[in-house]
Amino acid sequence: MEEKQRAVSNHQDHLEHASDGRKYMYACTQAAKEALNNNTELGAHAPMTGPSVAHYCFDYAQQIHYPCDPHQPGPIFFKTPRKCGIFGVCMPAIPVQVNFLIDEAVMNGKGANPVISYFHYFLENYGLGERKLVIHADNCSGQNKNNAMMKYLLWRVETGRNDHVEINFLVAGHTKFCCDFCFGWLKKQIRRTQVSSLREIQNAVLKSSTSNRAQLVGAQDGSVIVPVLDWSSFLEGNDIKQLLKQHQFTMSATNPGIITTKLHQSSVETTSHQIWSAIPEGMPETIEPPGLDYDRRVYLAKHIREFCTEETRDLVCPLVPDDESIPSTSKHCKESKSAVDVTKKSTVKKRIVKKAGKKRKESRESDESDEYTPQPTRRPRAKK
Known part of the structure; x- marks a missing residue:
């Protein structure tokens, strides 16, 4: 209380x-x-x-x-x-x-x-x-x-x-x-x-x-x-x-x-x-502001540019030149590279786990088919 x-x-x-x-x-x-x-x-x-x-x-x-x-x-x-x-x-x-x-x-x-x-x-x-x-x-x-x-x-x-x-x-x-x-x-x-x-x-x-x-x-x-x-x-x-x-x-x-x-x-x-x-x-x-990084500019040009008007496309979502690359010493490059590596590793690991699980399932089904053979069912006799 x-x-x-x-x-x-x-x-x-x-x-x-x-x-x-x-x-x-x-x-x-x-x-x-x-x-x-x-x-x-x-x-x-x-x-x-x-x-x-x-x-x-x-x-x-x-x-x-x-x-x-x-x-x-x-x-x-x-x-x-x-x-x-x-x-x-x-x-x-x-x-x-x-x-x-x-x-x-x-x-x-x-x-x-x-x-x-x-x-x-x-x-x-x-x-x-x-x-x-x-x-x-x-x-x-x-x-x-x-x-x-x-x-x-x-x-x-x-x-x-x-x-x-x-x-x-x-x-x-x-x-x-x-x-x-x-x-x-x-x-x-x-x-x-x-x-x-x-x-x-x-x-x-x-x-x-x-x-x-x-x-x-x-x-x-x-x-x-x-x-x-x-x-x-x-x-x-x-x-x-x-x-x-x-x-x-x-x-x-x-x-x-x-x-x-x-x-x-x-x-x-x-x-x-x-x-x-x-x-x-x-x-x-x-x-000084960090500005838009390389990945963000590529994303805007690839996915958002089509929704802008023709007058504003080059201002809001300008195209990124093909010869432009991320400096290898940049922090963003290292982080993005490590993120890609982690993604690849996780994807490969998922595939291996999925493949192993599929094999185990197939082997289990084959073992069950060898050990057990279903018998035909008999109908009960009708009472007189």
Whole structure:
């Protein structure tokens, strides 16, 4: 009985924390609306020259595949077309969301470095020049809730880009927010539109809603527009202990080098963490995307090219020259070669096992035929 009461009490506390967190998010959006003063022009503003506070939310959407057609051809259902990731940064006070379209050729994963790099690019090129920065995100530790993100936000305060930064994380299981609305409009438009290239996806995003905007991370040929920087290696310092349990992190210019954490938005107790005593100088190095490997380009040219329009075939699924080969020193070559060897060995082993089983079955049948000869059955005599 006590265990049941404890479980019910924990569940009620969970719902209360989720409700308090969502109410606080709505309050932040309302405060940002009041601070705008009709200044909703997005662009590259000088630091701390805009509104007193701005509220942002960011998240990843499920990646899409292209080419895609509302009347989907049957054969493409079992294939893997070219991929395009989507990372959105939303300003619910306006409301506007900038969607970063990440082509497969310029994709660097979904770790901390890409998230920080896209968000940094957004603040530098689409921000409002706010003094106080308030952020909401989900609890994904690999992307948002990690020490690299916290150190980056502290770095913004230390370098004079913001006077005060606060990042809040919604309670797990209750993470639906404004980004998902814009993602829904975007996906709905793409499902109704025939798209065969990255530019056509960009146009579909712009047509989906007046709140949706599009920013290409890279061009169709693999050239990078929004670089991914190595923030994790650049921002050295002490890590925050028990980071995943906290739901609010605050960085202020009045407390240099210190991050203050709270268990929940409604919590009274706070904990201070000394991260560094000196600001890292300069900017992090650029991480080059790996691009499409040989096997992937061959697959796209062989299986996906036929589903593209004539205008986009050479951009999305270009033909691979016959004289092009994989460098023997490449890691991908060794992995693919080993994978082929393993496949061949397993296939040969299956054939041997199958052949041996067939022989055993034949020998067993022959032995049974030699040992046992069925006798003709006799009919029972009829009773008089």
